[in-house]
Amino acid sequence: MILSPIDNGIVLDHIKPGNGFEIYNTLKLSELNCQVALILNAQSIKMGRKDIIKIAEPIDLDLDVIGYIDPGVTVNFVKDGKVVKRMHLEAPELVKDVIKCKNPRCITSTEQELRHIFKLTDREKGVYRCMYCESKAK
Amino acid sequence: MRSLIDILELTTDEINELLDVANDIIDNPSKYSEKCHGKKLATLFFEPSTRTRLSFEAAMYELGGNVLGFSEAQSSSSAKGESVSDTIRTVSCYADIIAMRHPKEGAPYVATMKSRVPIINAGDGGHNHPTQTLTDLLTIKREKGRLNGFTIGFCGDLKFGRTVHSLISALSRYENIKMVLISPDELKVPEYVKEEILDKKGIEYREVTTLDEVMGELDILYMTRVQKERFFNEADYLRLKDTYILTPEKLNSAKSDLAILHPLPRVNEISVAVDDDPRAKYFDQVLNGKYVRMALIMKLLEVR
Numbered sequence: 001m002i003l004s005p006i007d008n009g010i011v012l013d014h015i016k017p018g019n020g021f022e023i024y025n026t027l028k029l030s031e032l033n034c035q036v037a038l039i040l041n042a043q044s045i046k047m048g049r050k051d052i053i054k055i056a057e058p059i060d061l062d063l064d065v066i067g068y069i070d071p072g073v074t075v076n077f078v079k080d081g082k083v084v085k086r087m088h089l090e091a092p093e094l095v096k097d098v099i100k101c102k103n104p105r106c107i108t109s110t111e112q113e114l115r116h117i118f119k120l121t122d123r124e125k126g127v128y129r130c131m132y133c134e135s136k137a138k
Numbered sequence: 139m140r141s142l143i144d145i146l147e148l149t150t151d152e153i154n155e156l157l158d159v160a161n162d163i164i165d166n167p168s169k170y171s172e173k174c175h176g177k178k179l180a181t182l183f184f185e186p187s188t189r190t191r192l193s194f195e196a197a198m199y200e201l202g203g204n205v206l207g208f209s210e211a212q213s214s215s216s217a218k219g220e221s222v223s224d225t226i227r228t229v230s231c232y233a234d235i236i237a238m239r240h241p242k243e244g245a246p247y248v249a250t251m252k253s254r255v256p257i258i259n260a261g262d263g264g265h266n267h268p269t270q271t272l273t274d275l276l277t278i279k280r281e282k283g284r285l286n287g288f289t290i291g292f293c294g295d296l297k298f299g300r301t302v303h304s305l306i307s308a309l310s311r312y313e314n315i316k317m318v319l320i321s322p323d324e325l326k327v328p329e330y331v332k333e334e335i336l337d338k339k340g341i342e343y344r345e346v347t348t349l350d351e352v353m354g355e356l357d358i359l360y361m362t363r364v365q366k367e368r369f370f371n372e373a374d375y376l377r378l379k380d381t382y383i384l385t386p387e388k389l390n391s392a393k394s395d396l397a398i399l400h401p402l403p404r405v406n407e408i409s410v411a412v413d414d415d416p417r418a419k420y421f422d423q424v425l426n427g428k429y430v431r432m433a434l435i436m437k438l439l440e441v442r
Contacts, residue, residue, distance in 0.1 A: 105263045107242040111221050114248065122334070132244025133265055136330065 003037055003054070010061060011076040011083075012053040017041055019070040020051025026065055026098065029055065064092035068099075071126070093120050095128060103135040140438055141250045141257040145268040145308045152437075153308070154285075157276050159433035160426070167200065170432065173441050174203035180233035181207035182225065183260070184216060184240040189402060189424055190260050190269070194237045197431040201441075206233060223252045230254040235439055237269075256438040264300050269434065270401055271304040273427035278358060280426065281397040281419055286312040289355050293320040294362035294382050294407060296327040301401040302362060303331055310339040317343040318352045322378045325364065348381055353391045359384075361400040361420075363407050385409045389417065399423055 015023060020038055023029075029036050034057035044050040055061075058077070066073050067089040077085040095118045101108045108114050108130070117131040128137040142148070148156070163170050179198040183191050186209070195205045207229075208214045216225060222240065226249040229236060237258040238246055243265035249257045261267040279285055290309065292302050296319055306327070309315050317336070319327050326345060336343050346352055353359075364382050366375050383406060384398070400408060400420040412418050436442075 103243065105241070105243050105265075107222065107240070107244040107248050107262075110242060111223065111248065113221070113223075130244070132247050133263070134243075 003039065005081065006035075006054055006056045006078055007081050008058055009034070009054065009056045009078055010058065011055075011078060012066065013050070013074040013076060014044070014047060015051035015053065015073050016047070016070050017049045017051055019073075020053060023066055023069050023073075024053060026069060027061065029053070032057065032059065034059075063087070063089060064095060065098050067092045068095045068128070091120055091123060091126055094118070094131075095120075099128075099137050101130040101133060101135055102138055103130065103133050106130060106133040106135060108132055139256055141246075141253070141259075142268050142434065142438065143246050143250060143257070143259045144266050145271045145304050148268075150311050153272070153275060156272060156430060156433045156437060157279050159436065160276050160429040161280070163429045163432050170201055170436075172202040173436055174198060174201035174439060177201075177203040177234045177439060177441075178232065179203055179205050179207075179435065180229045180236045181205060181209070181260075182214070182229060182236060182238040182240075183207070183209045184211040184214070184238070184245075186210060187239055187261070189427060190239065190267075191237075193424070193428040194258075194260065194269075194431055194435075197428050197435055200428070201432055201435060203234075203435075222248050226252045226257070235435060258434065258438065261300070264298055267300050267304055269427070269431055270301050271308050272430045272434065273423060274301070274305050274360070274399060274401070275308060276426045276430045277399055277419055277423040278397070280422075282357065285309070287314040288357035289316040289318065290358040290360060291318040291320055291349075291352055291356040292327075292360045292362070293349055293384075294364045295325045296321040296362070297325040298365075299362045299401075302327070302360065305360065306331060307335050310335050310341050315341065317341060318356065319343060319345045320347070320349050320352060320382075321345070322347060322364075322374075322381070324374060324378075349384070349388060350391070353388065354393065356396055357393065359392070359396060359398045361398065361404075361408055363403075363405055383407055383409060384412055386411050386415065389415060392417065 024038050037054040039052040041049045071091040073089045075087040076083045100116050118128040118137050121127050121129045198205050222245050230253040235256045237260045239260040240262050243263040245262050246259035296302050396417045397419045398417050
């Protein structure tokens with residue numbers, strides 16, 4: 001399968017197989033007006049298989065969301081057909097309004113205006129806990 | 139401005155300082171009788187409590203201050219659907235410091251984001267109860283003269299008991315403490331407490347299912363209530379409930395200087411016959427709670 005390179009925009013590379021769809025949905029990429037390619041199970045020398053997302057516009061992306069879903073993603077910023085900036089993401093310290101606390105006893109279950117904020121408490125194991133009740137994110 | 143939501147917000151030096159002040163209050167109460175003159179404590183109890191609310195109120199009165207507040211959500215605008223944020227914004231216009239208990243976990247943390255005055259977490263669901271932990275630490279310090287070098291047994295409901303988790307995490311910062319976790323399999327300490335506190339801090343601990351097998355080793359026995367509603371079936375509850383009732387007979391093999399603690403209320407997990415045993419310290423613990431809350435109120439109000 002051949003997909004032409006993009007001239008301007010962003011390429012999310014080295015996405016773990018299966019995470020591409022989640023990133024696509026969470027970032028609501030289907031709502032963009034530009035061309036977006038979601039490639040699943042592409043061949044990778046490093047990973048065996050990987051997902052890739054190509055966005056043919058230089059849009060603002062919430063990198064914390066991507067880093068939370070998949071801390072191994074590489075973000076390539078493309079301008080005039082060349083990669084002008086490359087970022088290797090890490091799990092962010094805080095994740096805001098991406099996941100909701102599932103603890104029914106958490107204050108966020110009743111106070112609707114509160115932001116759902118999760119804090120990284122164990123980088124090695126990728127554990128996030130609710131800022132309010134400290135329940136583990138599921 | 140400082141609040142207290144989680145015991146771990148205090149350094150061990152600050153905890154030691156609070157316990158020293160509490161001990162000084164016990165020895166010289168008159169020295170402190172006007173320390174908070176003209177100050178007001180609001181006690182906002184969105185769910186019932188006997189000891190915690192009354193000890194906060196007694197603490198403020200003994201410091202020469204005044205108290206306002208409510209003892210149940212039904213007697214506040216919370217019953218009309220007012221948010222915690224709005225209640226706190228309002229009350230912090232009237233009081234100099236707020237002690238709050240709320241059934242929802244994290245509610246006191248939300249309060250700190252909106253308050254003009256210090257917030258003390260007086261219990262939020264099954265989450266934190268830092269002033270109970272300060273009470274426990276003061277009792278241990280007074281009974282043992284130190285906060286290190288002892289074996290403590292936690293007995294009963296170690297899964298849902300917030301006081302147990304807080305005390306384990308507070309004690310994990312002191313040296314040479316061994317912990318024995320005594321509970322049925324259904325009520326064992328949660329994995330995250332073991333992984334994120336005990337294992338990370340290298341605390342020596344072991345889990346057992348009966349009190350008898352470890353009684354002789356303990357310097358401190360921290361009892362908690364085994365609650366029937368926590369069991370999935372009644373047969374398991376009936377099988378286990380008596381195992382964790384402390385009786386004078388079970389204390390035969392205990393050390394002569396054992397200190398028996400309980401956060402209270404108790405139902406039947408400590409037989410009333412144990413109350414007369416000099417090793418029973420749970421009512422001393424209640425009294426200590428008032429003094430350590432006096433020390434905490436003074437610290438957060440920056441009164442010297």
